[in-house]
Amino acid sequence: MGKSNLEMKTSTITTKNKEDHSSLKGTLYFVLFVGSFILVSWFAVFFLYLSRI
């Protein structure tokens, strides 16, 4: 029974490691940054346009 728990624990750790390896959290933040940059720069020029009409 104890051995089986150990096996389970090892398996959980391995899964955690694997999840960490396949994590795309950084990519998520990166694409959010890119999207925000596009929006901010677009609206900056749009407000410039509004101020000139």
Add this chain to the structure above:
Amino acid sequence: MRQSNVVIDYKYDNEPDISVDPRDGKLGMVHIHVAFVAFIIGVFGGLLQGLARGGMIQLPTWLGYYQILTAHGVLLALVFTTFIIYGFFFAGMSKTHGTFSSRLRKTGWVGFYIMLVGTLIATVLILLNEASVLYTFYVPLQGHWLFYAALALVIVGSWISAVALLTHYFKWKKANPDKPTPLFGFMTTATLILWMVAGLGVAATVLVQILPWALGLTSEVNVLLSRTLFWYFGHPLVYFWIMPAYMVWYLVVPKVIGGRLFSSSLARLAFVLFLLFSIPVGFHHQLMESGVTEFWKYVQTILTFVVVVPSLLTAFSIFATFEQTAREKGGKGVIGWIKTLPWGDVRFFAPFMGMIVFIPAGAGGIINASFQLNSVVHNTLWVVGHFHLTVGTTVLLTFFGMAYWLIPVLTGRRFTKHANRCGIVQTWLWVIGMFLMSGAMHILGLFGAPRRTAYATYGDHPQALQWFEGIFASHVTVAIGGVILTAAGVLMFYNFIHLAFLAPKGHTEFPMTPDPVDTPNTPAYLENWKLWIGIAVVLILFAYTIPIYEMIVNAPPGSPPFNFLIK
């Protein structure tokens, strides 16, 4: 079971590093020689231009501002890019699809020589001040007829080379009916089909409208139609530059960082979308022009925004590749893993800086394509700043990063540490110079400074004088950035000489990502070229038939030539 993104210990590493056949390598290398000779002349053209425009020097009487502006644009944006792209394609297709047959290689040489003759004639005419019509060669500015004939030769030569490359790809496909084609061939094919379909527009205006007019056979030219046909070609031209750069990002950079590409299907989908949506969008360059109804401008603007999608897919795909590879190598944290990337390797660093620059470059492109925002930036220096970020930095830095390994691969030399160090310095210089030059151009453009103009204070108008006095937003900053860029350009030319002629003989790896793990599951329809070409044609017919019909039937008054306007 999930497969690792890291290449180490995988069967792929036991595969031999297939070199490029020396005969194909020679064909690839001659393209690169022409590219770098054009590059260094174009760089000095840019330097003189920046200094003259900033009022820091006065050009000698025998050298015109618009003459060097034309030389700079044609030699860098058209000649350097086209030749280095074909060099890359011939080398890469030989590596990934096997040696070219002697018949196809001969076809490639014929294409090369025709392009070379066209380039030489065009360059000589520009240097003789007989074709100072800028690199967009808009009518009714008129250059020597031979200049247009030479440009037609460049296009025709590139088509002949494209036939050689495409035949090589389809022969491989026929011989391996059950396998997905290597990504390099798939992407080359998408790019070349795009190039050939797009080239029809510029060929039509040059052969049917401009040449007869420049020869004096016709007295007037339909300016609106010519500009429309030019931009039918001109926007996909941008993708003809960027798609090979993306190929380096998708196929080479993952290998350089020790990983593999994130997904084959996603990469193929992105290239199919470029093929479909990068052509029927030319009107976003003509948003301020009369003669095109707002409906068709609107339709093409929508299609323009669709073509943003594959670039966003690329941003995700490449960053996901970085993250997965870095994490498997022990990288930790939300973004801490980025430290494990090979920052000291210029084969990674130069394209990476190109990617970073593409964020403001792409955002600027979306601004340009938005109707109201376009009215703020149209025909201003903002646009010049924009394309110096896109083609002048993102594409060029990626091609430089490629040159560091491609040249020694093709010349049988070693990519030396010295070249790597010079490359890192070169990349930094280019980025810093471009930050100053392009950044200042963007802001000056927002303040209304026009593009395509020589040094002028507009009768000492206070607003125009401000363009020379700002700390950052100043023509002087543009010129300083240009000087730094010239230093970077000279260093790059030195790197080219070093790697092509001086580096020790030896072996250099042609980095190519192992097949992504989803390769066996790549949907077959992604390779159905008949389908994609069919849809592309339908979209083009939809977006252009009625507006072009109206331009011909209700043609604006034709224009006589203006051939001494800016000489």
